[in-house]
Amino acid sequence: MGALNVLVGVCLIYVAFLFFVAFAAERAAIRGRGGWLRNPLIYTLSLSIYCTAWTFYGAVGYAARSGLEYLTIYIGPTLVVVGWWWVLRKLVRIGRTQRITSIADLISSRYGKSNTLAVGVTILAVVGTTPYIALQLQSVTVSFDVFSESYGETLTRSGQDSNALWVACGLALFTIVFGTRNLDANERHHGVVMAIAVEAIVKLFALLAVGVFVVWGVADGLGDIYARIDASEIGQWQMRGDRWATLIFLSGAAFLCLPRMFQVMVIENEEEDHLRTASWAFPLYLMVMSLFVVPIAVVGLGTLPAGSDPDFFVLTVPLAQGNETLAMLSFLGGFSSATSMVIVAALALSTMVSNHIVMPIWLSTQSGGASVSGDVRHVVLLARRISIGGVVFLGYLYFRLSGGGTSLASIGLISFAGVAQFLPVLLGGIFWRGATRTGALVGLTVGFVIWAYTLLLPSFGTGTLIGEDVLIEGPFGWGWLRPEAFFGITGMDPLVHAIFWSILLNTVSFFIASLVGFPSPLERLQGAQFVNVYEHSTTPQSWSGNLAQSEDLMVMAQRIMGARVAQGLFEREAKRQGVSGLLPEPSPDFLQVLERELAGSVGAATAHAMIGQIVGGASVSVEDLMAVADETAQMMEYSSRLEAKSEEQARTARQLRQANEKLTQISEQKDSFLSQVSHELRTPMTSIRAFSEILRDSDRLSEAEKVKYSSIIHDEAIRLTRLLDDLLDLSVLENGQVSLNEQTGVLAEVLDHALASALTGNTQVSLQIKRDKARERVTLNTDLDRLSQVFINLIGNAQKYCDAELPALRIDVRRDSEKLVVDFIDNGSGISKADQAVIFEKFSRTGELRVSGAGLGLAICREIMTRLDGTVDYLPGQGGAAFRVVLPIQMAMAAQ
Amino acid sequence: MIDTIRFLPVIGAILWSVPLLWPTQEEAEASAVKAISSSDAIIYIFLVWFGLVVFGAWCAYRMKQSNALEEDKGR
Numbered sequence: 001m002g003a004l005n006v007l008v009g010v011c012l013i014y015v016a017f018l019f020f021v022a023f024a025a026e027r028a029a030i031r032g033r034g035g036w037l038r039n040p041l042i043y044t045l046s047l048s049i050y051c052t053a054w055t056f057y058g059a060v061g062y063a064a065r066s067g068l069e070y071l072t073i074y075i076g077p078t079l080v081v082v083g084w085w086w087v088l089r090k091l092v093r094i095g096r097t098q099r100i101t102s103i104a105d106l107i108s109s110r111y112g113k114s115n116t117l118a119v120g121v122t123i124l125a126v127v128g129t130t131p132y133i134a135l136q137l138q139s140v141t142v143s144f145d146v147f148s149e150s151y152g153e154t155l156t157r158s159g160q161d162s163n164a165l166w167v168a169c170g171l172a173l174f175t176i177v178f179g180t181r182n183l184d185a186n187e188r189h190h191g192v193v194m195a196i197a198v199e200a201i202v203k204l205f206a207l208l209a210v211g212v213f214v215v216w217g218v219a220d221g222l223g224d225i226y227a228r229i230d231a232s233e234i235g236q237w238q239m240r241g242d243r244w245a246t247l248i249f250l251s252g253a254a255f256l257c258l259p260r261m262f263q264v265m266v267i268e269n270e271e272e273d274h275l276r277t278a279s280w281a282f283p284l285y286l287m288v289m290s291l292f293v294v295p296i297a298v299v300g301l302g303t304l305p306a307g308s309d310p311d312f313f314v315l316t317v318p319l320a321q322g323n324e325t326l327a328m329l330s331f332l333g334g335f336s337s338a339t340s341m342v343i344v345a346a347l348a349l350s351t352m353v354s355n356h357i358v359m360p361i362w363l364s365t366q367s368g369g370a371s372v373s374g375d376v377r378h379v380v381l382l383a384r385r386i387s388i389g390g391v392v393f394l395g396y397l398y399f400r401l402s403g404g405g406t407s408l409a410s411i412g413l414i415s416f417a418g419v420a421q422f423l424p425v426l427l428g429g430i431f432w433r434g435a436t437r438t439g440a441l442v443g444l445t446v447g448f449v450i451w452a453y454t455l456l457l458p459s460f461g462t463g464t465l466i467g468e469d470v471l472i473e474g475p476f477g478w479g480w481l482r483p484e485a486f487f488g489i490t491g492m493d494p495l496v497h498a499i500f501w502s503i504l505l506n507t508v509s510f511f512i513a514s515l516v517g518f519p520s521p522l523e524r525l526q527g528a529q530f531v532n533v534y535e536h537s538t539t540p541q542s543w544s545g546n547l548a549q550s551e552d553l554m555v556m557a558q559r560i561m562g563a564r565v566a567q568g569l570f571e572r573e574a575k576r577q578g579v580s581g582l583l584p585e586p587s588p589d590f591l592q593v594l595e596r597e598l599a600g601s602v603g604a605a606t607a608h609a610m611i612g613q614i615v616g617g618a619s620v621s622v623e624d625l626m627a628v629a630d631e632t633a634q635m636m637e638y639s640s641r642l643e644a645k646s647e648e649q650a651r652t653a654r655q656l657r658q659a660n661e662k663l664t665q666i667s668e669q670k671d672s673f674l675s676q677v678s679h680e681l682r683t684p685m686t687s688i689r690a691f692s693e694i695l696r697d698s699d700r701l702s703e704a705e706k707v708k709y710s711s712i713i714h715d716e717a718i719r720l721t722r723l724l725d726d727l728l729d730l731s732v733l734e735n736g737q738v739s740l741n742e743q744t745g746v747l748a749e750v751l752d753h754a755l756a757s758a759l760t761g762n763t764q765v766s767l768q769i770k771r772d773k774a775r776e777r778v779t780l781n782t783d784l785d786r787l788s789q790v791f792i793n794l795i796g797n798a799q800k801y802c803d804a805e806l807p808a809l810r811i812d813v814r815r816d817s818e819k820l821v822v823d824f825i826d827n828g829s830g831i832s833k834a835d836q837a838v839i840f841e842k843f844s845r846t847g848e849l850r851v852s853g854a855g856l857g858l859a860i861c862r863e864i865m866t867r868l869d870g871t872v873d874y875l876p877g878q879g880g881a882a883f884r885v886v887l888p889i890q891m892a893m894a895a896q
Numbered sequence: 897m898i899d900t901i902r903f904l905p906v907i908g909a910i911l912w913s914v915p916l917l918w919p920t921q922e923e924a925e926a927s928a929v930k931a932i933s934s935s936d937a938i939i940y941i942f943l944v945w946f947g948l949v950v951f952g953a954w955c956a957y958r959m960k961q962s963n964a965l966e967e968d969k970g971r
Binding site for chain 1: 906945
């Protein structure tokens with residue numbers, strides 16, 4: 001048991017090490033020190049999840065059974081990667097420009113953002129991958145078994161199951177921790193990628209070590225190995241030509257279509273240029289991986305007793321030779337290959353499941369549609385986490401149900417053949433503009449039905465899911481439909497037969513249905529985008545978003561991307577459009593950008609549907625179609641130049657219109673300013689005059705009356721003084737004559753002080769304040785009195801204007817890299833869009849004048865903040881009225 | 897250069913389809929030809945592989961060079 005404990009210990013240390021590596025990589029990436037994470041070699045190594053436990057253990061078993069056939073599994077991907085210029089480069093480019101999150105997303109996005117297609121692809125991918133995950137779990141438990149047997153202990157079946165369960169739980173945990181940190185599935189998972197890169201090195205090293213040990217330790221070098229190979233039962237070329245070609249094709253196709261490969265190859269790709277390195281480094285990796293397979297197989301066949309399982313020669317040969325350290329290393333290699341595959345597969349599938357199945361259902365059950373406020377990110381993240389658990393658990397379940405039998409070994413190829421059915425639709429989508437959604441649906445369905453009928457069902461054994469009579473005589477006695485001999489063509493290898501017919505009929509029906517059908521405008525647009533991805537780098541406009549309310553879009557975007565990111569995006573876009581404030585106009589351009597950003601989080605189909613809910617359906621304009629139809633370079637260039645020009649004009653017009661509106665407003669304001677000032681001055685004056693006359697003229701006033709009248713005069717005089725003070729303050733600020741009195745203090749104290757002064761003396765409304773004191777511990781070096789004046793004003797406004805039954809004010813403090821942001825958000829009904837434009841002007845008061853005030857407060861605030869090098873803005877889309885105060889960071893230094 | 901990269905997989909595919917011409921064990925016995933031994937097959941397949949890797953690396957290197965050149969010209 002001692003040695004077994006050592007094995008468990010080593011395993012745990014290794015797992016802890018992986019967690020550490022992933023954690024360190026994440027931290028480095030967050031701190032911006034992740035330059036080395038973007039190394040093309042890391043990318044290449046992460047591709048090696050192609051080599052699963054099926055490679056690590058299975059290849060040797062495969063070689064021992066069928067000679068050199070195992071090489072086809074690595075030759076196919078080699079050809080695909082060497083030919084990166086043809087397909088991979090295009091896939092990566094499309095993945096980046098369209099912010100694709102998975103292979104289902106790619107296919108659905110290409111065929112008119114169809115969610116039906118996405119759901120179909122997702123389900124098929126899950127069906128195709130589950131047995132493969134089971135295979136990995138099995139390999140870990142069985143290899144553990146092999147070890148324990150060599151120490152004279154046999155694990156019970158329940159022991160195996162619990163092992164598998166532990167492994168499954170650990171893997172799910174790892175994937176959840178490092179795979180669902182960010183919502184944006186399009187962002188890179190540095191931790192995961194780094195961990196699988198490390199695992200890639202471990203498995204390569206382990207297999208090489210065993211290989212070297214076998215060639216130079218057990219045998220006497222290369223010459224001896226050659227002699228042994230030729231003398232063994234696999235000593236002669238026994239490969240059938242049809243299998244050789246079909247398997248190369250199959251593995252190449254699967255390499256492109258496997259969800260996990262798509263994940264590391266396209267989605268985790270950092271730079272297109274990395275493909276260039278991978279184009280030779282990955283074939284090298286594959287070559288080295290398969291180099292020692294035959295020697296290990298031959299030595300295993302020769303030295304181990306007959307009947308030992310060739311699938312675990314990698315372990316049993318070193319064990320039989322008494323080299324336990326090597327066996328342990330080899331165990332770690334197998335463990336690495338199994339775990340990295342499960343992690344990435346779970347990650348890829350969970351993105352697909354949550355984006356294409358859970359989110360659409362969740363959205364349709366939410367009655368309010370996409371524009372209700374509230375954070376939806378936790379729903380997406382939760383969906384993704386549960387999906388990860390679900391996918392891994394499915395694998396475990398399959399492992400339990402299949403009894404971990406030998407039938408699993410053949411499942412690798414069946415799984416490959418299943419996902420290879422995506423190939424015609426995938427390639428057709430990126431190379432042929434005529435391909436349509438109907439064609440894709442028909443092709444996929446036909447392919448999968450044939451695959452299931454000819455390969456999957458028979459694989460469970462005759463008589464279980466498919467009767468013996470069907471196998472021999474065909475269904476209903478139709479001989480030409482026999483699962484292993486379509487159209488009466490017998491003598492083909494069953495695998496070759498299945499792949500040949502499924503891919504052929506899949507392609508043909510895809511092609512015919514595409515030709516017969518007619519693509520919708522959106523499909524055409526997307527088709528042109530995908531096929532000509534190198535020419536169009538931007539998406540043509542497809543939203544006619546004039547009806548859309550930017551504020552609704554903001555609310556929705558905040559729910560999905562998080563308030564911070566969404567506000568950043570809106571602000572950037574507003575700046576690009578030349579509009580002041582935080583809300584851009586809902587121009588088609590902006591909607592396009594927004595959709596693509598959202599697609600990075602929830603997938604293209606869902607993002608499209610959500611924006612559609614708010615904007616009211618996308619329309620494709622004639623110009624868009626023309627842009628697609630006119631291929632010639634000059635036309636494109638001409639139209640793009642025109643577009644740029646009209647863009648510029650639109651921008652100028654927008655700015656002019658805004659300026660004009662502002663001028664008109666300012667002129668009106670000047671008039672109203674004068675009348676306001678005279679009015680504001682006159683009212684107190686009138687009462688002062690009246691009461692002073694009474695005091696002067698009447699002699700029979702009681703003492704109490706005298707006190708009363710003179711205090712009225714006093715109060716009015718104070719009001720006048722305050723008004724004049726405000727006016728003076730404003731004019732001093734505006735003329736820039738103010739001198740700042742810089743002090744050092746803590747933000748929390750400034751806020752305390754502001755709250756105390758704003759809330760005292762007003763007892764009829766009790767405003768509830770929500771603060772996070774820990775975040776307010778920021779040291780400021782600025783004019784604290786002025787800053788406090790701004791805060792007092794904003795808090796006072798909330799108190800005055802918040803019309804909620806239980807008024808509450810939330811003060812959010814946040815530090816960015818270069819600025820300090822303080823948000824004041826109340827729960828009232830907010831400020832209407834028309835008023836938002838003028839509240840910062842002098843004497844502007846919103847709504848009915850139910851509260852006193854000259855309407856100078858916000859104007860003063862804005863001037864003060866300008867003097868302090870900061871800003872104060874209205875923040876739309878927060879539920880209530882919200883103001884954002886931004887201070888530059890050099891004035892605000894974090895407290896140590 | 898781009899054309900070389902494009903044709904590399906084609907060359908690889910052609911070279912790796914040579915084994916289609918080899919007689920299998922049964923065929924060899926039937927027609928009394930000497931069958932190809934596994935070690936020879938391994939050497940052939942891995943030589944092709946190695947060639948592809950080296951050639952691919954060379955192409956990638958050349959491409960980087962020519963890209964850098966173009967960028968220099970562009971400046």
